[in-house]
Amino acid sequence: MPVRTSVRLPSVLTGPRARRTARILAVIAVGLLGGMIGLLLGGRVETPVGPTEVSLHLRPSWSGGTTVQIPPLGALHMDTHEGPFQLRASVAELHPEPARKLIEDGTALEKITDRIATDLRHGIIVLLLRALGLALAASFLAGLLVFRSWRRALLGLGSAIAAALVIALVTWATFDPRSIAQPRYTGLLANAPQLVGDTRNIVERFSAYRVQLARLVGNVSKLYSATSTLPTYEPDPSTIRVLHVSDIHLNPAAWNVIRSVTTQFQVNLIIDTGDLADHGSKPEDRFADDIGTLKVPYVYIRGNHDSRGTQRAVARQKNAIVLDDAMREVQGLRIYGIGDPRFTPDKTTRDDNVGTDQLRALGRTQAERLRASGQTPDLIAVHDPAQAEGYSGQTPLLLSGHAHKRTTKLLPTGTRLFVQGSTGGAGLRGLENEQPTPIELSVLYFSRTSHRLQGWDDIRLGGLGLTSAQIERHLEPSPDRPITPTPQTPQTPQSPSTPPATSTATPTPREGA
Secondary structure (H helix, E strand, O other): OOOOOOOOOOHHHHOHHHHHHHHHHHHHHHHHHHHHHHHHHHOEEEEEEOOEEEEEEEEEOOOOOEEEEEOOOEEEEEOOOOOOEEEEEEEEEEOHHHHHHHHHOHHHHHHHHHHHHHHHHHHHHHHHHHHHHHHHHHHHHHHHHHHOOHHHHHHHHHHHHHHHHHHHHHHHHHOOHHHHHOOEEEEHHHHOHHHHOOOOOHHHHHHHHHHHHHHHHHHHHHHHHHHHHOOOOOOOOOEEEEEEEOOOOOOOHHHHHHHHHHHHOOOOEEEEOOOOOOOOOHHHHHHHHHHHHOOOOEEEOOOOOOOHHHHHHHHOOOOEEEOOOEEEEEOOEEEEEOOOOOOOOOOOOOOOOOOHHHHHHHHHHHHHHHHHOOOOOOEEEOOOHHHHHOOOOOOOEEEEOOOOOOEEEEOOOOOEEEEOOOOOOOHHHHHOOOOOOOEEEEEEEEEOOOOOEEEEEEEEEOOOOOOOEEEEEEEOOOOOOOOOOOOOOOOOOOOOOOOOOHHHHOOOHHHHO
16 A cells, blocks of 8 residues: 655645735735836836936946936946935936026026026935825725735835835935036046046045036037037938948947937938057957948948957958948948058157158059050049048048047049048047047038938047037038049059058957968
8 A cells, every 4th residue: 555644734834824924025016016117117217407408217237326317428326325226317318498598598597507407306305205195096906906905005004114224214314415426427528537637536626527517518409409500411312321430449439429429310320431440459449330320331440459350350240341442332422441561669660760651652553554444433542641532533532540639621633532530539648738628529411312412510529528519510622623633654663562561560369360
């Protein structure tokens, strides 16, 4: 016969007291869960702050703290308190008319700090009251729906109230007013501490932060309102919008700017004329991954700080188009590009004996080869302006970078040479000069019918430690002007017919990778 065995649980686990304890714990758990859901649903509000509409919301976070997002400038993070919730504030919308009045009235900018403080205080109070109200209501309803008992629903509500008091006590006990003086910056604000110094005493430096806050709001207002008042090209089939960037030099803030401008100006494609990296090393390859987050084609030409490994890292991005002695039609434009013949990533290799005349001669040789192939590009992109000048007469527009200073001029052949500044503020090299290198990029407008440049918007943001914002519109005076090819000149022994072998003269592991 089968032997039956049984295990008798201790009465402490099966008795009335244990069952009652389990019910109470279940009621508390349901009340807390309902309160959490209500808090997340109610912990979001939009409130007017100065000329902007600011979105405030609470989100679960073990580390707590406060984050203020100011697109497109970046964000600042403050360790104001410990978890379990983080307060986030972000600029959701800018009202153009109040912003314009703010800019035109010089005294209004000085008064806006008091208004910002009042508006933020009001918005946070509304946020907390709404979140607490919905949390308690959701906690009570959850207990009522699950247990169908008013008494248990009230017990669950009591647990939610107790949890809210605990959170308030933890926030109050861990609140650190000094954190306001020691924020962490990301995006264009990454070097904002330089604006007010190494601040440790919030009482002594609070006024400086108030002034800086006013400047940031004012400059964001200028950026957006200036854009809205410019005479714009409508995004119809007659316009192709190209964002020209260059010399990012590993500055992660550049991606925030590029992403914002691409969206705001409805850009069709991006052209990068090189120096994405600083030393062309393998660890820098990951920097190219942000290209894949952009929603438009990204045309790239290698610069003298970019290695072949950098070029391959860009080519791995799904939206990237690498041009190295090749032409591609992108968004209706025929674009020819060729990488820089040098690889000079640091000061030990900058003196590479490839001067301006040699680069210009190299450009002429390459242009003759391109002309002989029968290809007729709408624009040509190279890294160095000297090499670009060798292509004069081969195309209506030449794009380049390298100089970290934006310039443009019409060459005698009718070709326009457009030299972009540094979209990364020259990276760490921006600190080599007495004045910070500004962040520069341009939106170029092309006719879809003629493929000719019609005009462009030059965008300039302050470099390291600055927060200025400026947009200038330029119209091409004669977009359909004739382009006169330069006469072919006989090859001289001093003019290189192939790219200078600087890379092989200064070998690095990346070039052989």
